[in-house]
Amino acid sequence: MKRGFTLIEIIVVLAMVSILASILIPVVVKQMKDAYIARAKNETLIISSAILTLHKDTGKWPFTNEPGPSGGIDRIVGDPEHIPQGETPSAHPGAYNWGSLGIYKQISDYLFYNNPDENTGEKNQNEEGQDYPIKGKNAWRGPYIDYEILDDPWGNSYVVNARYFPGNPRGGSLALEHRIFVLSAGPDALWSTAFADTINRMTKPNDAPYGDDIGFIILTNAGY
Numbered sequence: 465m466k467r468g469f470t471l472i473e474i475i476v477v478l479a480m481v482s483i484l485a486s487i488l489i490p491v492v493v494k495q496m497k498d499a500y501i502a503r504a505k506n507e508t509l510i511i512s513s514a515i516l517t518l519h520k521d522t523g524k525w526p527f528t529n530e531p532g533p534s535g536g537i538d539r540i541v542g543d544p545e546h547i548p549q550g551e552t553p554s555a556h557p558g559a560y561n562w563g564s565l566g567i568y569k570q571i572s573d574y575l576f577y578n579n580p581d582e583n584t585g586e587k588n589q590n591e592e593g594q595d596y597p598i599k600g601k602n603a604w605r606g607p608y609i610d611y612e613i614l615d616d617p618w619g620n621s622y623v624v625n626a627r628y629f630p631g632n633p634r635g636g637s638l639a640l641e642h643r644i645f646v647l648s649a650g651p652d653a654l655w656s657t658a659f660a661d662t663i664n665r666m667t668k669p670n671d672a673p674y675g676d677d678i679g680f681i682i683l684t685n686a687g688y
Contacts, residue, residue, distance in 0.1 A: 497651065500617035501678065507614070508646040508680035511542075511622060514575045514608035515646075515682055523602045525629035526574035529567060531581050531594045536634035538566035540574070542614030542622040548649040551656065556669045558660030562623050562647060565659065566634065571624065575608040616648040616678075623647050624682075625659055638664075643671050644683040650676035 519525055529537050539562070541547055551559040573579040578596050579589040589595055596604035614622050627635040628642040635642070641664035649655050656675025663671050665684060673679035 500651070503617045504648045504650070504678040505680070507616065508622065508648060508678060511571065511575075511609065511614065511624075511646045512680045512682045515624070517608055518574055518604075518606070521603065521605045522596045524580075524596070525626070525631060526569075526571070526580065526624075527626045527629045527632040527634070528580045529569045529582055534633075535582070536567070536627075536632045537569045538625075538627040538634055539568040540571045540624045540626045541568050542571050542616075544568070544570060544621070546615055546619060547621045547623065548653045548655060550654045552652065552654045552675055554675065555654075555656045556658035556671075556674050557663050558658055559655040559674075561659035562625070562649070562655040562657065565627070569626075571614055571622070572609070572612045575606060576612045578604040578606060618648075618651060618653055620649055620653050629683075635661075639683075641666060643681050645673065645679040645681040647673060647677055647679040650678050652676055 515526060526540055527536050529535050547563050549560070549563040569580075570584055573584050577586055577589045578598065579585065580596060581588075581591065581594040583589070583591075590598055596602070598604055616622055624646050625642070625644055626632060628639045628644050629635070630639045632639065638661055643665050647657060655677065657673050657677045657679065658669060658671045660671075663669065665671055672681075
């Protein structure tokens with residue numbers, strides 16, 4: 465005859481499970497948080513490397529959004545639908561601009577599609593005289609990234625302060641003073657890093673990634 469568990473035995477087992485869970489859950493949660501942060505750091509590096517490769521191939525930084533060589537933008541974004549809009553209470557000046565400043569264009573129009581003019585996405589790419597050439601010395605040799613949509617581990621868009629790329633008329637000579645980097649708003653989905661013409665790498669506070677924002681610097685000045 466089989467004997468079932470007694471009430472006391474069940475209570476003891478449940479107590480042991482609860483104790484183990486209270487020990488393991490914080491460890492697992494911390495490991496997940498660390499893994500997300502590590503992934504975001506890696507992805508900002510990948511996007512930065514892709515932008516540098518684009519520049520090596522074409523001789524141009526990603527800021528054009530009009531036909532031909534003219535025009536300019538303030539930000540390039542991974543996913544327009546998922547750009548964080550808020551800033552932290554301790555944010556450096558202009559942090560909200562990462563989510564709202566002026567004209568923007570998608571990173572994929574430079575790195576996944578050859579569409580740096582006023583168009584976007586798959587349609588109207590490779591247009592002669594408007595997009596990067598596809599033959600010759602300064603040809604576009606992409607795609608430089610594996611996916612069209614670029615979100616960080618928390619489901620928010622990566623953003624690049626393209627305003628300060630050398631040659632961008634939106635930033636003018638300010639590129640001589642500003643860092644340019646790929647940035648994630650981090651776990652809190654709020655911006656902390658400065659994004660203002662008057663805040664640069666030589667001021668206090670400066671324009672380095674701040675708070676829990678996660679970024680990888682592409683340029684520190686107007687280096688070509």
